[in-house]
Amino acid sequence: ETGVTQSPTHLIKTRGQQVTLRCSSQSGHNTVSWYQQALGQGPQFIFQYYREEENGRGNFPPRFSGLQFPNYSSELNVNALELDDSALYLCASSLRASGGVDTQYFGPGTRLTVL
Amino acid sequence: AQSVSQHNHHVILSEAASLELGCNYSYGGTVNLFWYVQYPGQHLQLLLKYFSGDPLVKGIKGFEAEFIKSKFSFNLRKPSVQWSDTAEYFCAVGSGSARQLTFGSGTQLTVLP
Numbered sequence: 001e002t003g004v005t006q007s008p009t010h011l012i013k014t015r016g017q018q019v020t021l022r023c024s025s026q027s028g029h030n031t032v033s034w035y036q037q038a039l040g041q042g043p044q045f046i047f048q049y050y051r052e053e054e055n056g057r058g059n060f061p062p063r064f065s066g067l068q069f070p071n072y073s074s075e076l077n078v079n080a081l082e083l084d085d086s087a088l089y090l091c092a093s094s095l096r097a098s099g100g101v102d103t104q105y106f107g108p109g110t111r112l113t114v115l
Numbered sequence: 116a117q118s119v120s121q122h123n124h125h126v127i128l129s130e131a132a133s134l135e136l137g138c139n140y141s142y143g144g145t146v147n148l149f150w151y152v153q154y155p156g157q158h159l160q161l162l163l164k165y166f167s168g169d170p171l172v173k174g175i176k177g178f179e180a181e182f183i184k185s186k187f188s189f190n191l192r193k194p195s196v197q198w199s200d201t202a203e204y205f206c207a208v209g210s211g212s213a214r215q216l217t218f219g220s221g222t223q224l225t226v227l228p
Binding site: 020043044094103104107 | 138149164207212215218
């Protein structure tokens, strides 16, 4: 069984730039969720993709956007980077079950530093 | 909006001591409850989960948690910790149409050999 993978591992950008982070879901999973983890805090939900559509969104501005591809992999795009966007970005995959219960499995994360 | 509180930010124990980490949540509807662990240099891993049924849930590595609905709590316990349990522990509540996870701020556990 292949786990959740993310790329790149680390990234350094400057304010105003744009960034794309990538995630490959665990085999057999059809749902991808993205989280932002600032230093010393728990992860915060950004959004979720299911069937290639955004399926829920946390309290993040529209400059945070995403995609899900037919193979269930996903991208997180952040435009007009701000210093506060510096964080660990986590991808989690899950199998969306009809019973309403999902277990999310996390990747290693991408560490983004905005200078 | 739902929130999760972990009142212990840093816990230091000696090996063989018993552990209890507190987790309280605020959400009136049906919730799914999770504990995740992040070992140094590793990614978040699922420790245990509660969906329904027996409120006492057993997870990996000897951990267990008890769901007390009346107290909105889901405390994590282990009778005897080991040095290898040193890690950061996160409590999370799954809810909403996306079943998204709301995390607490985490508890750093340090076990002294």
